[in-house]
Amino acid sequence: MAQIDSSYTHRDGETRGIGYRRWVIAQATLTACLKVKGMRWVVWSCWIYAFLQGIFLFGFGQLMDQDSAVYAFITENLGFFKVIGPMFQGWAEENPRIAIGMTYNLFFYIFTGAIVSSLTLSLVALGMAIPRLITSDLSSRAITIYSSKAVSRFDYCLGKFGGVLLLLTLTWLGPTLVTWMMGNLMAPKISFFWHTAPALLHSVAFVGSGMVILGLMALGVSAMTSSPRTATSIWVGVLLLGVVLSGIGMGSKNYWLQYLSFWFDLELLQRWIFDIGGDFRELDTEFPGITEGGLFQQMKNRLDVTANNVAVAISCLSLLGGAALLTLYKKVKPE
Numbered sequence: 510m511a512q513i514d515s516s517y518t519h520r521d522g523e524t525r526g527i528g529y530r531r532w533v534i535a536q537a538t539l540t541a542c543l544k545v546k547g548m549r550w551v552v553w554s555c556w557i558y559a560f561l562q563g564i565f566l567f568g569f570g571q572l573m574d575q576d577s578a579v580y581a582f583i584t585e586n587l588g589f590f591k592v593i594g595p596m597f598q599g600w601a602e603e604n605p606r607i608a609i610g611m612t613y614n615l616f617f618y619i620f621t622g623a624i625v626s627s628l629t630l631s632l633v634a635l636g637m638a639i640p641r642l643i644t645s646d647l648s649s650r651a652i653t654i655y656s657s658k659a660v661s662r663f664d665y666c667l668g669k670f671g672g673v674l675l676l677l678t679l680t681w682l683g684p685t686l687v688t689w690m691m692g693n694l695m696a697p698k699i700s701f702f703w704h705t706a707p708a709l710l711h712s713v714a715f716v717g718s719g720m721v722i723l724g725l726m727a728l729g730v731s732a733m734t735s736s737p738r739t740a741t742s743i744w745v746g747v748l749l750l751g752v753v754l755s756g757i758g759m760g761s762k763n764y765w766l767q768y769l770s771f772w773f774d775l776e777l778l779q780r781w782i783f784d785i786g787g788d789f790r791e792l793d794t795e796f797p798g799i800t801e802g803g804l805f806q807q808m809k810n811r812l813d814v815t816a817n818n819v820a821v822a823i824s825c826l827s828l829l830g831g832a833a834l835l836t837l838y839k840k841v842k843p844e
Contacts, residue, residue, distance in 0.1 A: 531668040538672025542638040551634045559684030566692030611788045613708035618783045631680040635727045640737030647735035673724040715782045729833030732840040777822035786813030
């Protein structure tokens with residue numbers, strides 16, 4: 510009978526660090542989220558929307574080039590553009606910061622945070638993904654298995670958070686970067702990269718901040734219950750409550766209620782980062798009176814923000830993130 514060697518044998522394979530464990534959890538989380546029915550349609554919608562925005566920016570850039578097919582088409586079908594087209598191009602060459610930089614800044618302000626935007630689609634994606642984040646592990650008691658594999662609570666939560674960030678990269682950050690790149694690669698002049706760089710930096714700063722806040726919120730909600738339906742209902746309730754509080758506080762004596770809405774706080778943060786109000790003030794300096802009255806005046810009043818308002822909004826978002834972390838600490842533990 511053959512003898513089995515039970516002596517210790519040194520493992521010669523590659524040693525994986527703790528970062529690898531977190532990465533595996535993040536990958537598994539993303540994979541589970543993408544398997545949710547309808548999730549891939551949401552992701553594809555984000556990229557289709559980004560592609561359409563890129564086409565718009567392509568058309569805008571072509572207006573700066575008299576030899577472009579777009580310019581020729583518009584000139585042929587809109588007679589008045591034969592007069593204002595060269596005037597616009599001349600003005601844009603003298604004022605690229607306003608004509609190109611401010612236009613891109615306003616465009617990406619809308620693209621990254623308006624009601625019909627990649628942000629809204631990302632919130633839908635998170636709502637669909639929440640049952641697959643921590644809720645499913647609570648219901649199946651998989652957290653106990655994770656703990657038995659030398660994965661700490663911190664590693665587990667960090668891996669899950671990484672999975673959420675990967676999902677939001679697919680639905681929010683990635684489409685934003687690609688839209689900016691499309692607009693610049695198809696622009697008539699390489700100087701577009703320089704003039705539109707602030708819009709890109711503003712977008713990355715806002716989207717990155719939003720990803721952290723929304724990611725923590727999603728994990729916190731997912732850790733509240735082991736019931737998928739309950740977790741999804743809580744997420745929808747949080748979104749609707751934010752809309753209601755923002756609406757009640759708008760234009761009333763109880764304006765402070767708006768700060769209890771993460772929608773409103775994110776909007777203030779976005780206004781501060783993009784500084785659209787500053788763009789309008791600069792426009793008013795270059796062309797006195799252009800923003801007085803009408804739509805420009807309404808936009809300037811609406812988009813301007815004070816440092817105190819932003820400080821309160823950031824504080825509220827920080828408290829929201831802290832509450833999510835506390836929920837994770839209380840709920841995510843082996844039984």
